[in-house]
Amino acid sequence: MDFGVMLILFLIACISYLIMIYGKMLQKRGQLPTGPIPLPIVGNVFQVNNYNIAKSLMKMSKKYGPVFTLYFGSKPSLILCGYETMKEALINQTEQFGGRGSYPVFDRYTKHNDLGFSNGEKWKELRRFALQTLRNFGMGKRSIEERIQEEIQFLLKELRKTNKSPFEPKHIICQSVSNVFCSILFGSRFDYEDKALRNIICSIDDNFKLMSSSWGLLYNIYPEIMDYLPGPHRKIMANHLILRHILEDLIKAHQETLDPDNPRDYIDVFLMKMEKEKNNPASYFCMETLIMTMHTLLYGGTDTVTTTLEYSILILMKFPEIAEKVQEEINEVIGQNRPPATEDRKKMPYTDAVIHELQRFIDVAPLSLPHLVTMDTQLLGFKIPKDTRVISVLSSVHYDPTQYEKPEVFNPANFLDQNGCFKSSDALMVFSAGKRICPGEVLARMEMFLYFTTLLQNFTFKSLDSRENIDLTPTGGRFLNMPQTFQCCAIPR
Template sequence: TLSVMNLLHLYEWIDIKGVFIFSCVFLLLSDYIRNKAPKNFPPGPWSLPFIGDLHHIENGRIHLQFSQFAEKYGKIFSLRILGSRIVVLDGYKLVKEVYLTHDDSLAGRPILPLFYDIVGDKGLVAATGYKWKQQRRFALSTLRNFGVGKKSLEPSISLECCILNEAVSNEQGRPFDPRSLLSNAVANVICVLVFGHRFEYSDNGFQSLLKNINEAVYLQGGFCAQLYNMFPRLMRQVPGPHQKIFTLWREVIDFVREKVNAHRVDYDPSNPRDYIDCFLREMENLKGDTAAGFDVEDLCFCTLDLFGAGTETTSTTLYWGLLYMVKYSEIQAKVQEEIDRVVGGSRQLSLSDKENMPYTNAVIHEIQRIGNIIPMNVARATVEDIKIGKYSIPKGTIVTGNLTSVLFDESEWETPHRFNPGHFLDAEGQFRRRDAFLPFSLGKRVCLGEQLARMELFIIFSSLLQRFTFSSPAGVEPSLDFKLGATHAPQPYELCAVPR
């Protein structure tokens, strides 16, 4: 009896072991078949089953790793993160060639589970195809009608500069972190365009809105957010920072929805006050065209996209800008000398002053270049099979032009890793454009807020340096350390602003 029992236990153990081995082999085989690289696909690092190239990625410095991968595998290389294949383009010439040659083919957006669970296919960033074309056309024409890129918007920016300068002055030369004040000013310019009015810096709802957006954008670049994109079914069920992202965005959307509902109460189609009013009018005009996406939910997410994109990137650029002025006081002094000579100490700066201020303009461009706010570009997806060089890229593949490799391309910039306004000055000291200056990307998916950002950066940055000299607190050495979330931002810092 004992031997029979032992035999049964042995068979049972062999059976369990066999099932386990079979399951492992089956899973490995199915992963290999499902994630096998397409024929003639760009090379990349050695991938592990299930996780792909995740073991190669260092959190917080992936934009720097891209350049290392390019050196090893070539300027067109690929990564596999779980089930998603990503093709990365390295260097200005390649990025420009591919984005312009395959502009229509690269107009799609990848479906990232975290982003999709927040917005679906609504808004300006996530939309694709016909809907995206209609929404982008409408947004561009509406913003243009409200003065973006024109002199008519200057009074709103100038008013915000005056209020910002007063807030900085109230710090009375004491050390302070300028991040929130810069965000207030930049956000209020877009608020005038989308909501029809600005907010006081003391407004609790406004401050909560900015805080929520800033925190959500940072968390979206974190490790838990990336895990969510890899294991969405699992991560939906477990607690963690990724759950806070949803809470933050829900609060932001509720704020926007409240503003939209308030607009609908006293909306006059013959006298639109802002973007929201114009969208409501377009909803009436295009009632029969449901594919264009002109409904209340899309309005909320389009408004959020304009607000988020128009605030975070520009305020982060200004945040880098003041840090670089503190770090390089001799450059700050040269900017101030030019401002004093062209504008003086009392007159409000105007956009028309830019053509007479080549050095200041060059400094702002260099801040954008070396600040590298969106280092890996906003990813695109192929809407059809394409060829890039000798490689075949199937429909649905994520493609990104590495903007870090463009803005720091050693074949395009004389001193790419050094802050050097001379990159944008000719031999006579006049401003010169550089082809490889692509902080807003290029092609049909180029940043929608480029014109607005250019206006804000020049007027706000120059106005601050007209009124104040910025320096580090006593005994503190300014640091250029960064933190990488959805944007590439400086680590929090303090400075002193002394009235001139």
């Protein structure tokens, strides 16, 4: 057969296939809330600002409403915007919206054997176990609070070594925050120069950057294709494997020294659970779930708290009068002779308000991890079929003008009543909401208060530039809102 004829037949077959796929997309679209018309294969990718996806989706919601459909590639996602919408879906219908949607940058590695990206009974059991273990350590001989306070002292020591000279705070804070979770998971902290700690931090930080890049976005949309293409996205799996090897070595050492009567950490408790259920073929407690669950916990417990603290320093250098008021409250309630404790929080309404406003304003995770509708349901009059992927725009809650007056302005008064007492707000979903709320929420809140107050108790942070020139515009915007790189000086008080 003539080559030209073969080429024409091939092109006709390809076009027919694309038409069939596009027809299915449009048929599926007709069953979901309205949204912009998708293109074949790429969907609505070119209609979204890749550098600030959350802001782009919030802009679309003004045209299509608080619930609309968007296609990343050929698969639809339900987009939720605004506090009332999020409350109705994630809280009032927590069972219906409680599944975990596909997220290939993690799924392709964890294969749904972890705490964050599994579903059904496996997720329920692993989450229940993790929460119970963390609570037990919180009530043990050496509480989580004591572990945090101890680690902060190492951080203070490193900050004093800067001797008022300029430094970038991110790396040193990340070492300290990561060590808190390492202490809980592995039973002991690492020296800041330890190669294992450095590899843990570098692999996690590098992956967050890759996941927030265009390569990470493409991988999440077209994983079957990207697996076979060269590019920076291939380093995501390599970084996952670096962390895996570290965890395998730590687990092996724990197996050799395990004392069932004196569990030291999360690994010990999990190994004991594995031994207890070794004869149960349906058990979810096996070596692979231990590795993957620790993997996910380290990711969740490292960069988000680190980024929030780093960003907080930058913001308070922009608003030094707010930092001074926090330091005045610290002087009144805690003084300079003892480290802050979690019980101090209830006596420090202004500091508590500042921390909550920092979390709202920073909006560290502008988009929640994807949810999945577990059963046919309705939302704001729309029929939502089972297995629909859901993206919650958390930025739309934190910057919802119906919940916060002038949300673009940093203002601790958002969390203070007329008498100066702390006022909580349900429109703060830093850790998401509903059944899929971050299992490390309590720990992260404790860390944030203890780190924040101890740092301001001991130091005043000075910018190298005038406050007018401090730029609070975030970088990233796909996975994490991160501050632009900056230096500062830690001036002892």
